[in-house]
Amino acid sequence: xxxxxxxxxxxxxxxxxxxxxxxxKISGVREATAADDDAGVRTGAWIVPGFVDIHVHGGGGAxxxxxxxxxxxxxxxxxxxxxxxxxxxxxxxxxxxxMATAVKAFAPLVSEGVLAGxxxxxxYLSAARxxxxxxxxxxxxxxxxxxxxLDAAGGAVRMxxxxxxLPGALDAIRLLVGRGVVAAIGxxxxxxxxxxxxxxxxATVGTHLFSGMPSPHHRHPGPVFALLGxxxxxxxxxxxxxxxxxxxxxxxxxxAGPGRTALVTDAMAAAGMPEGRxxxxxxxxxxxxxxxxxxxxxxxxxxxxxxxxALRHTVHAGVSLVDAARMASTTPAHxxxxxxxxAPNAKADLVQLDEHLRVQAVYRNGRLVTP
Ligand SMILES: [Zn+2]
Ligand SMILES: [Zn+2]
Numbered sequence: 001x002x003x004x005x006x007x008x009x010x011x012x013x014x015x016x017x018x019x020x021x022x023x024x025k026i027s028g029v030r031e032a033t034a035a036d037d038d039a040g041v042r043t044g045a046w047i048v049p050g051f052v053d054i055h056v057h058g059g060g061g062a063x064x065x066x067x068x069x070x071x072x073x074x075x076x077x078x079x080x081x082x083x084x085x086x087x088x089x090x091x092x093x094x095x096x097x098x099m100a101t102a103v104k105a106f107a108p109l110v111s112e113g114v115l116a117g118x119x120x121x122x123x124y125l126s127a128a129r130x131x132x133x134x135x136x137x138x139x140x141x142x143x144x145x146x147x148x149x150l151d152a153a154g155g156a157v158r159m160x161x162x163x164x165x166l167p168g169a170l171d172a173i174r175l176l177v178g179r180g181v182v183a184a185i186g187x188x189x190x191x192x193x194x195x196x197x198x199x200x201x202x203a204t205v206g207t208h209l210f211s212g213m214p215s216p217h218h219r220h221p222g223p224v225f226a227l228l229g230x231x232x233x234x235x236x237x238x239x240x241x242x243x244x245x246x247x248x249x250x251x252x253x254x255x256a257g258p259g260r261t262a263l264v265t266d267a268m269a270a271a272g273m274p275e276g277r278x279x280x281x282x283x284x285x286x287x288x289x290x291x292x293x294x295x296x297x298x299x300x301x302x303x304x305x306x307x308x309x310a311l312r313h314t315v316h317a318g319v320s321l322v323d324a325a326r327m328a329s330t331t332p333a334h335x336x337x338x339x340x341x342x343a344p345n346a347k348a349d350l351v352q353l354d355e356h357l358r359v360q361a362v363y364r365n366g367r368l369v370t371p
């Protein structure tokens with residue numbers, strides 16, 4: 001099979017290019033010729049690598065946060081239709097029993113390739129920076145609890161977000177990294193120095209940079225500057241036009257570069273659904289004007305983004321399409337140990353976009369997914 005459009009590759013854009021697909025792999029990337037002018041070649045304005053969302057709780061009315069396998073399949077299918085070919089299933093802070101249930105229910109989906117892994121956002125988070133995390137479930141890091149979950153998961157847990165200033169957090173980071181799990185710093189009240197201690201212990205991701213952490217002050221730079229300035233850290237950004245000002249997006253992407261900034265949706269169930277009342281991890285959320293907010297205090301409770309919408313907002317913020325596509329795919333993939341790019345021998349996970357960057361067609365493992 002071959003598909004046609006301007007191809008966004010790591011080396012730049014191949015204007016009017018063709019991507020050749022052989023089984024589940026990309027076999028070639030080249031400029032189109034007259035021989036490609038046949039009606040059987042699906043053509044779009046742009047071809048970008050399939051999106052990789054390393055932080056997503058739900059979408060299309062379904063959610064990962066209940067630990068239900070059918071709901072997880074529905075959530076993954078919703079985001080796949082919007083171009084996300086690889087994702088982590090993110091839970092919010094939960095009792096141990098629910099975390100164990102989710103591990104048991106989702107590990108087979110990881111083996112099957114529906115999910116790339118689980119992401120526990122919490123429960124080892126700062127009460128002062130809990131945002132939409134249920135404060136009733138927050139607790140200090142427990143190495144016993146983590147070990148039990150990782151043993152049960154058989155490699156299915158890919159990332160854990162925690163606050164490095166909590167007692168035992170640095171040992172927890174070392175445990176995670178030693179077991180091949182990505183440690184992410186987020187929902188934290190840490191100082192600059194405490195954040196750096198977390199990075200020194202092995203953390204490699206900053207969870208939704210700027211949100212769930214103190215704003216930087218020139219005498220108290222805090223987690224934001226520590227994470228942005230650390231070469232080992234990939235910084236997640238929620239680019240929905242609500243969480244971050246366009247100038248903040250352009251600044252962060254400029255400072256850390258597209259190789260260290262990853263777009264995430266942090267989407268909850270209401271993504272792609274009508275506005276109204278939803279829930280996230282047992283808490284009531286109201287969705288209005290595209291913003292999801294806790295009913296009890298108005299805190300932002302994730303987003304209603306798809307990765308395609310995040311890509312559009314990022315380009316709108318002034319980031320080039322080449323860089324934005326890298327931030328939506330290659331960089332987040334790298335953060336969880338995967339390679340995603342458009343090049344010969346790469347996995348044929350691709351998205352065709354129209355001139356307004358709307359999804360026209362999605363290919364996963366070389367097969368067309370109905371958009
Ligand atoms: Zn969060
Ligand atoms: Zn989240």
